[in-house]
Amino acid sequence: MAPKAEVRPRPLPRPLMVEAITSCVETPFGEALRLLKLDVLGTDDSPIPITGYYTPCTHPKVSGSLRLSPESLVPPSANSFGSRNYCPVPGTLINTNNIRGFQNLDVEYLLREEAKKILHDIMSGKIEEGPSLLLRFLVISFADLKNWKIYYSVAFPSLVFKSEMTLLSLRSASLVLSQEKAKSLSKSLKEWRSSNETTVLPFFWVDMSSDSSIVIRQLKDWKDCQDSGQKLLFGFYDNGYRQDYPGWALRNYIAFLSLRWKMEKVQFLCYRERGSEPDLEKSLIGEASFPPPHGWDDSDYVPAAIGWEGEKPGDGRKEKKLKEINLESMSPERRDEEHQLLHLKLMGWRQFPVDLKKLSSFRCLLLGAGTLGCEVSRLLMTWGVRKLTVVDGGHVSMSDVLKQSLYVDKDCGVPRATAIVPHLKERCPAVDVEAIQMEIPTPGNPVSTSVLDDCERLQTLVASSNVVFLLTDTWESRWFPTLLCANENKMAITAALGYDSYFAMRHGAGPGTVAEGSDMVAAMSKLSAEDVLGRQRLGCYFCNDVIAPVDSVSNRTLDQQCTVTRPGLASIASGHAADLFTRLLNHPDGIHAPGDIAGTNSEGPSGLLPHQIRGSVSQYNLLTLMGYSSSSCIACSNAVVREYRSRGLDFVMQVINEPTYLEDLTGLTELMKSADYSRVEWVDEADDDEEFADM
Numbered sequence: 058m059a060p061k062a063e064v065r066p067r068p069l070p071r072p073l074m075v076e077a078i079t080s081c082v083e084t085p086f087g088e089a090l091r092l093l094k095l096d097v098l099g100t101d102d103s104p105i106p107i108t109g110y111y112t113p114c115t116h117p118k119v120s121g122s123l124r125l126s127p128e129s130l131v132p133p134s135a136n137s138f139g140s141r142n143y144c145p146v147p148g149t150l151i152n153t154n155n156i157r158g159f160q161n162l163d164v165e166y167l168l169r170e171e172a173k174k175i176l177h178d179i180m181s182g183k184i185e186e187g188p189s190l191l192l193r194f195l196v197i198s199f200a201d202l203k204n205w206k207i208y209y210s211v212a213f214p215s216l217v218f219k220s221e222m223t224l225l226s227l228r229s230a231s232l233v234l235s236q237e238k239a240k241s242l243s244k245s246l247k248e249w250r251s252s253n254e255t256t257v258l259p260f261f262w263v264d265m266s267s268d269s270s271i272v273i274r275q276l277k278d279w280k281d282c283q284d285s286g287q288k289l290l291f292g293f294y295d296n297g298y299r300q301d302y303p304g305w306a307l308r309n310y311i312a313f314l315s316l317r318w319k320m321e322k323v324q325f326l327c328y329r330e331r332g333s334e335p336d337l338e339k340s341l342i343g344e345a346s347f348p349p350p351h352g353w354d355d356s357d358y359v360p361a362a363i364g365w366e367g368e369k370p371g372d373g374r375k376e377k378k379l380k381e382i383n384l385e386s387m388s389p390e391r392r393d394e395e396h397q398l399l400h401l402k403l404m405g406w407r408q409f410p411v412d413l414k415k416l417s418s419f420r421c422l423l424l425g426a427g428t429l430g431c432e433v434s435r436l437l438m439t440w441g442v443r444k445l446t447v448v449d450g451g452h453v454s455m456s457d458v459l460k461q462s463l464y465v466d467k468d469c470g471v472p473r474a475t476a477i478v479p480h481l482k483e484r485c486p487a488v489d490v491e492a493i494q495m496e497i498p499t500p501g502n503p504v505s506t507s508v509l510d511d512c513e514r515l516q517t518l519v520a521s522s523n524v525v526f527l528l529t530d531t532w533e534s535r536w537f538p539t540l541l542c543a544n545e546n547k548m549a550i551t552a553a554l555g556y557d558s559y560f561a562m563r564h565g566a567g568p569g570t571v572a573e574g575s576d577m578v579a580a581m582s583k584l585s586a587e588d589v590l591g592r593q594r595l596g597c598y599f600c601n602d603v604i605a606p607v608d609s610v611s612n613r614t615l616d617q618q619c620t621v622t623r624p625g626l627a628s629i630a631s632g633h634a635a636d637l638f639t640r641l642l643n644h645p646d647g648i649h650a651p652g653d654i655a656g657t658n659s660e661g662p663s664g665l666l667p668h669q670i671r672g673s674v675s676q677y678n679l680l681t682l683m684g685y686s687s688s689s690c691i692a693c694s695n696a697v698v699r700e701y702r703s704r705g706l707d708f709v710m711q712v713i714n715e716p717t718y719l720e721d722l723t724g725l726t727e728l729m730k731s732a733d734y735s736r737v738e739w740v741d742e743a744d745d746d747e748e749f750a751d752m
């Protein structure tokens with residue numbers, strides 16, 4: 058390695074010393090490594106191939122360096138990034154799981170192993186095909202994810218011969234060459250550097266045998282041209298700028314020339330640039346001699362090596378100074394978002410990989426921003442959902458402030474749809490939330506002037522969402538959204554509360570293809586009791602009901618209207634609803650996934666995917682249930698969807714005005730005449746007070 062600048066070099070001939078190479082590790086590389094660790098590597102700390110980017114020195118006073126950029130981490134098989142200013146060089150990255158693992162790495166051993174690879178590449182002839190292998194490098198690192206730091210060290214392994222290499226001469230190329238030759242060399246170098254094929258080859262040889270023109274050749278062409286007695290220069294891209302020392306790459310180049318081509322004395326060209334032009338004043342031509350090393354042909358030979366950056370020969374490992382990339386300069390928004398997703402990414406290390414891309418791109422429509430809506434929206438964000446649409450027609454009241462976890466007292470009197478937005482964004486700045494103040498059009502409820510507009514609005518909202526959460530406070534208000542989801546084949550999740558029991562379910566797939574354009578007949582004929590995978594469809598929230606949705610609130614006592622539930626129940630039901638959604642998202646069959654039953658089905662990576670979950674806190678019961686769609690369901694049956702597809706909102710308005718029409722349409726009227734059916738409750742033993750009220 059070169060001594061400091063103020064030390065004047067000894068007169069020639071003298072031992073060959075070179076200017077060290079340095080790494081330039083860009084902050085975006087650190088960010089990319091951080092994400093690679095989080096998203097891909099997990100706990101895997103085995104070595105991975107990376108790419109560094111090397112160039113000849115282009116500055117009069119500053120040495121060039123090997124750059125590590127985000128592209129460095131793209132697997133070499135998929136990495137086509139390379140240009141005249143980014144000559145790709147293969148490297149190895151060992152990223153440890155903790156700082157102790159980093160400190161315990163046997164750096165001398167690792168360096169020798171890399172040097173062995175270089176020696177092997179020399180002996181096997183790989184260098185001729187890929188000269189940049191001579192610049193192979195090693196990075197060891199530890200990504201401190203919590204503190205936004207990357208600690209690292211870089212090594213540029215260089216083979217060490219027992220006997221010294223001697224520098225016989227070293228002068229500016231412009232002084233060594235005649236004007237004519239300098240001009241010719243300059244021209245050839247320019248051609249070499251402007252060709253995509255050759256510009257990424259940092260080692261070459263210069264054929265100076267012809268009087269008129271100088272030709273630059275690739276190492277692989279050596280066999281055809283050797284022994285012709287021509288005058289030769291062995292050229293390489295030189296990272297150094299100094300006039301009294303060649304750059305680092307010369308050492309391994311000489312090792313190659315000695316071991317592979319059996320040379321003992323060579324003339325070399327240290328190629329340097331100014332701007333993007335060859336600079337023959339700065340470039341050096343020199344001569345070096347080196348006695349042949351012995352025993353290196355042995356395949357088990359472990360060569361001595363130097364090359365840890367910043368380390369001088371004889372330095373102990375203790376003195377090695379770690380370099381550090383501080384990622385705290387990343388934009389605060391990005392850091393906040395990374396912080397908020399960290400727990401999900403860490404789940405992927407040992408549990409199951411959460412599909413954050415899908416979760417963050419899914420638009421979740423939440424119908425209801427009350428007790429369940431607050432909990433579910435918060436949990437969805439915790440799961441990585443970043444697009445929410447919240448629909449609610451009510452206002453925050455003082456009694457809501459404790460039960461509905463997002464609101465505070467100053468929200469009292471404010472529409473929930475207005476109040477919820479800042480609370481969601483305070484918790485998760487990256488969330489894209491749209492909130493709409495609107496009543497859900499509901500059968501049997503007094504018809505307002507805006508009901509038709511509301512119907513159209515809801516149609517649009519459901520169509521533009523990926524999943525719909527039914528979290529409204531009445532049973533009947535879920536009818537129209539359920540029908541829309543069945544028609545659109547849209548994921549729908551329901552959560553509902555009783556006094557001390559709760560219920561969460563995912564609706565099954567819809568009965569058939571959504572009508573497109575005017576091909577209504579085709580869409581009708583495809584309606585089926587099976588889903589598109591040929592499985593019997595799972596039921597919806599209404600499949601167990603044998604009465605039409607009517608106003609269920611007006612005739613009730615206060616405790617029924619206010620849906621008295623045990624505190625904490627909403628959190629449990631919401632947890633199940635949000636979790637059910639993420640499991641559904643993770644299932645390869647999505648909405649068509651069959652319903653798992655605990656004890657009979659085996660778990661997928663994210664656990665069972667039941668159709669319905671029913672729990673009771675008084676008995677600490679939890680059941681997983683499965684039910685197929687009913688052919689007389691008032692929301693998802695073929696008859697209802699067919700009617701909706703053919704009559705659209707006329708049909709919906711008729712149901713809103715005259716809910717019993719649904720019973721006629723689906724044959725429920727007939728059914729009830731034939732048997733003494735009453736409404737089947739979710740919990741068979743439930744009395745009136747325990748009937749599932751919905752929040």
Ligand SMILES: [Zn+2]
Nearest residue numbers: 597600690693
């Ligand atoms: Zn149904």
